[in-house]
Amino acid sequence: MDNLPEEQKDYYKKIQDLLGHYKDGWEVFINAHKAKDFDYPLIRKPEFENDPYLPSTWIELVAVTQGIIAKDMLGLDFYPPQIEIIRADHMLDVYTTVGLPGGYKHWSFGKKRMIEEKKYDASKHLAYEIVINSEPCIAYCMDTNSPVMQMLVIAHACYGHNAVFKNNTLFKEFTNAEAILADVANLKNFVLQCEQKYGQEEVSDFLDFCHAMQFMDIPDTAGHRIRTKSELKARAEEKKRLDLDAGSRITFNGEAASKTRNDNQPTFPHRGVRNVLGYMADHDEYFPDWKRTIMKMRSELSQYFKPQMMTQKLNEGFATWTHTKIMNTMFKMGLMDWGMNQEFNNSNDGVLYQPSAIRLVKDEEGKIHEQFVGASLNPYAIGFAMYDDIERICDNPTEEDKLWFKHFAGNKDGVEMVKHAMETTSDETFIEQYLSPTVMRKFAFFEIEDVAKKNFFEVTSIHNAAGFRNIRQQLANDCRTFDIIPNIRVHDYQETDRCLILRHQMKDGAPLEPKSLQQILELMHSQRGYPVVVESVDETGNVRETFSSPEKYDYAKYKRTYRHLSP
Amino acid sequence: MGITVIDRRQDPQEDKFGTDRQRFLERYRDLFRKAVGDLVGEGNIKDLVASGGAVPIPKRMISEPVVHHGQGGKARRVFPGLIKFDVGDRIPKPEGGGGGRGSGEPSADGDGEDEYVWLSPEELLNILFDGRRLPDMTKLKAPQVKVVDRQHAGYTSKGPAHRMDMDITNRKRAGEALVLSKMSEKRVIDNLAEQYNIYASYEASVPKLNLSDKSKSERRNAIIETVQSLQKMFHSFTGKSPDDEIVSLLSEAVQIILKENVGSKIDSEADQKRLQILEARLIDQIKAGRDAGRYRPDHLTYEYDDDVPKPGAKAVMFCMMDVSYSMTQERKNIAKSFFFLMNAFLTTAYENTDVIFISHTTKAEEVDEKTFFYGTETGGTVVSTCLIKMKEIIDERYPPSDWNIYGVQASDGENSQNDNHKVIELMQKIMPLTQSYYYIQVEQPSYGERLLPVFKDLAEEFPGRVYTAELDTPADGLDAFNHFFPTDGSMPTKPSFVP
Known part of the structure; x- marks a missing residue:
């Protein structure tokens, strides 16, 4: 089947059929490019004039053609795409609402919008598209994109990102694409009702608190998934088998867990919950019901963004890989001419540009020396390079690849392997499992150690055989979004003074930023009415720093008692 | 594949009523008030009234807290693009500590930068005057009405040709044409079909024509079929082919073929009468269809104007202020709020x-706005000098027959007794030329002769023309303004305002 000439393959025939309905035929995309107009009118042959199933606009035709390639050639599975052509101010709206249209009203969106407008006025630069993980998968495309750009953007968003949304295991676990837009609308309506009942100021202040709990409202595991009774039973048995009580299962370090067990003290059942907002909604006694509802809804929305935070490189890389495949196929088929190919390559090169962290600078004496400028990794570039390399390893492996990627080197099924990598990993595991020495050398990676007190960085590994493991592991660690945002969890609750104690697990000795933390604690205090404490704990389990509201609150003088709440 | 493409280019923005923005301005009202106060203090009155202005807001004041890591600790990180270095080498850190572990939201860090918020004139006025209801400027009436203007007041069916509203006229015609042209063909065909069926009921061999409950193309086919069979039956071919208009085809079949061949057989009187009526009606019906696209007299629509009293087209506002050392910047800004409002009102x-x-001390001179509010001069105070200057300028440039003249004078109330007499004399000369005159006292004078009683006397002498106000804060300017110009258009109850 694969050895058939291009012209006899299924997708080729389907596209031939489709374009046969139009007067421009095979030339339709080229003509639109020449006209520089993505509103290019489609003229059908007279015998098909009244067929309602044929695409009636140029954009629709592009989407259908690319859909055939994505489905039949690459074998991708995706949600039905919905393309929305928008103006610049709509795009600013999308920025303001973080890509979720139809949210509630709040002053902070007015502020965000103002900042985005100012940025836009200064740079005149906006994204070409933004895509939403929903079913149908909504892709916002700018009306200023040229025809080639519009083709690239549709392939990128509607088939690349879309396929990740539908197939990646994290998205499957944490998000519910069918319900997300309805969830947003529900929250909006509920907030509106609350404003009418309790006053706009009260609700607005409460939302300030909810917004301040950003990054402290994301659950470790997906909560929304409905488990069947048999599943629940199996889980309970598994728990029993492993002999894990609620406390030790989720403590930060083994030492603390064993200590509490030895002391024969009851453990706080909610210790270790990362979703602090959700914990407060469920178990704090001092919130009225409407506040609990809003807190839970906010927490669910944050959960929706969790996989996106964890799969940036994987996601952008796969979308770039997909659009490159689709556009190259269209060029090979003759649907694009050389000029269009040139334009596509130009914009693609811009997308894949990776600036270097070290730059050559001329000093006053005319001597050239190296200067560290600290470029961040371009997710499009690294993601695309890795997928591209997976394909190469499958088709054309070197001896080195055979050593590192025994399980798939030379299996001649590159596309399947790429899809497999996309479906089963997050950024961290993607790099751990699939970063090859070739890509490492291509990017000339190096690892430095940054100690806050010293005025220099020390190079600890470079892109050679000895450094490969180090670099791969460190790069994977850099992708652990949930280590980079502070790891704060519920630790304890004191019945005596009703104080909520949170714990921040420090990593590499990085402290919390005290100013904004203090503001957040004060907001929490004002909402629940009782003190809140954050303890910063280093790797050995010693408390290094405490923050509290009210400031310098001596919570230790109240004896800690663990509450027994029914699980 | 269910692909949907939605063109949203014509849609409004998400926050189409600006609710979020209003709430933002409302939340930081105090910040904005201070910034706007400075802006009005520094800015050019005319520009602010026309287009608004940008106010700086400190970033750290409006930042939302997000939990994130601070500086410190030890971290390893991977970067791309190595040149030359090897393991163990030391790279100097760039200035500003870039490349360290920056995480969380960068905007959450309060750096010293300011955000600039562009405020529209309405927002500016709203914030400046602390949310108090602004007078509806358009509803206010100028003290004296001079000119009568003609304003658009509706539409009529008769009028001069140049006042015809082609837009509405054409809309009426097009709407009617749409209805008539769509319906006329159907009416004509129905008419002919009825005639046909009457004839057919007298001749058994002629097939009946049934057009009810049929779509357009079905009707067409049925008619063509029937007419063709009719032509064959009577061997009468009139040279019309099925490609011709369906109406003419059918009318020939009915009016020529059937009338000639079957007409004589009709014996029922009722049927004859009905046929006559239908034939007579047919002519009108065809004509109505043909005339569908034409203008008729009752389409014509003209704009209608009515007399509306309007103040004269031009106005000049004299801003006069004492700039001697006793007028501090604070006092000047209080006066500025009233000047600002007065100008906004006159502009509308x-x-x-x-x-x-x-500006005047012991002598008066005409200056630009900047010098007026920020120039500092020393010297005593002789109020009459500025009135002399005003009189000069009116005589030179602003003939009262063409211009509505308004005077606003701000002072801290110090003047010598001698000069007060002079002021009264001058005012008696100036008042016949002006619409009205406002005297604003921004502070109680600590010593010296008082000017306020002089103007209060003048207010009694020229009722409804001279007003006085004592202001303590910029916001009092709004109250004074509201007092002098009640929104219902009535005269103010008292010629003086005290906060």
């Missing part, structure tokens, strides 16, 4: 508004 009430600034 008149087509052209000029503003003249006269």
